[in-house]
Amino acid sequence: MKLSVQNLTKEFGETCAVKHVSFDLSYGVYGLLGPNGAGKTTLMKMMVDILAPSEGKVLLDGVNIKELGASYRDKLGYMPQEIGVYKNFSARRFLKYIAALKGITGKAADEKIEELLDLVGLKDTGKKKLGGFSGGMLRRIGLAQTLLNDPKILIFDEPTAGLDPQERIRFRNIISELSENRIVLLSTHIISDIEFIAGQVIIMRNGAILTIDTTENLLQEVEGRVWTTVVSHAELDRLKKQFTIGNIVQRSNGVEIRIVGDRQPPFPCKTVKPILEDVFSYYFGGNV
Ligand SMILES: Nc1ncnc2c1ncn2[C@@H]1O[C@H](COP(=O)(O)OP(=O)(O)O)[C@@H](O)[C@H]1O
Ligand SMILES: [Mg+2]
Structure with a gap:
């Protein structure tokens, strides 16, 4: 599987948020690192087809994601920077609702939801209303939601924001486990978040890519x-x-x-x- 970003560009009026960005992703964890305003969210939104590029395209195994449509979305799990939930729903009910939207129902949905609540460590809070969840718990529900359809491409926008140190470690470990046979792209402005899990690092600044390299090579260069x-x-x-x-x-x-x-x-x-x-x-x- 190969996800190719080709010449992606996004202009918001005078602001050019993403400038002629190109790279290829295959299996593994990629860390997209850049300061606030670098263009990470805008780039990711174009990669998940919720924002139309001003220029350029995204291809999955050589086919434009615009042509793939629903079959692309079936393979995709996207966790946005701002996670919207229904405050009056319990975690279980919320996941069941999202599962239904993704076409997963009945026993298959129930089993998947239990598996994911366990994975993100929220099994015991499955009945609690989301309105009372901490920021970290909401991120974990967001992660469970993203994984419902067992996506092969995972795109996480600042997934560790608002997590306490223990939750960060748990999240990192979950991502490492998931990365086998999957494409995982995660953005952050915190270097230590990707130090141990990203095989490759993409550095972004002012809408452009500065460097893409393996973590090993980057470390080697400053040895x-x-x-x-x-x-x-x-x-x-x-x-x-x-x-x-x-x-x-x-x-x-x-x-x-x-x-x-x-x-x-x-x-x-x-x-x-x-x-x-x-x-x-x-x-x-x-x-x-
Ligand atoms: N909808 C929008 N309208 C106008 N400007 C935007 C919009 N979204 C993002 N921008 C601008 O594009 C730039 C990149 O933003 P963003 O992609 O959110 O960066 P990051 O996620 O790296 O913090 C910023 O200058 C931001 O103000
Ligand atoms: Mg952002």
């Missing part, structure tokens, strides 16, 4: 270019003007900083193993 040292606050202010400073952690004896760059800084520091955040510090001075 030997990341240093760490402990400095005082005053020194940190001075160093910030000369070096690209990544992560900063307060320590009892000062601040521990990560420095990324091509040359070793001219003061005592040691090389460390890069993490994905360092890659972004290296390329974008820390501003993704």
Whole structure:
């Protein structure tokens, strides 16, 4: 299975939200990373055929998704950034309703709903009204809803927004498990969200794609270019003007900083193993 984005472009009046974007996705997890306003949501909406492109097209195995219509939607699971639910519905009733809309009814629907409530850890809250759900619980219901028709293409827009750390880990693990034999694209502005699960990273900024590469290659490129040292606050202010400073952690004896760059800084520091955040510090001075 191959999902190809070809020259996708979207203009909203004067604003060009997505600019001539092209890439191919096959099985695996792809992380779409970019700051707010980069165009992630607009790109995804065009990929799921709910927003018409100004230019360009999306092909599934060589066929335009516009021509595929319902047969494309059958293969697709899309979790929007804003999840709309019926507040007076219980989780079970809501999933049953959405299942019916997707043409899944009767025993098949009941079994699938129980399986998914279990998967997202909401089995015991299946009767509770959605109006009383936390943001994290709503995301989990959104995930269950997305998976009802067992889609082979999964598109998640900022799925980890509003999740607490435990829920983030659970979500990550569910996505990893699902990624076998599926195309999974997930957007985020939080680098650590995709560090462990995305095989490939697509970096987007101002509507354009800056880089697409495997996580491994990206890390490889900054190997030997990341240093760490402990400095005082005053020194940190001075160093910030000369070096690209990544992560900063307060320590009892000062601040521990990560420095990324091509040359070793001219003061005592040691090389460390890069993490994905360092890659972004290296390329974008820390501003993704
Ligand atoms: N319906 C719309 N009308 C006008 N401008 C829009 C609309 N949707 C998005 N934009 C603009 O397009 C740009 C990209 O937005 P968006 O795709 O939501 O980015 P992201 O999801 O990466 O935060 C932003 O500048 C945003 O203001
Ligand atoms: Mg968005």
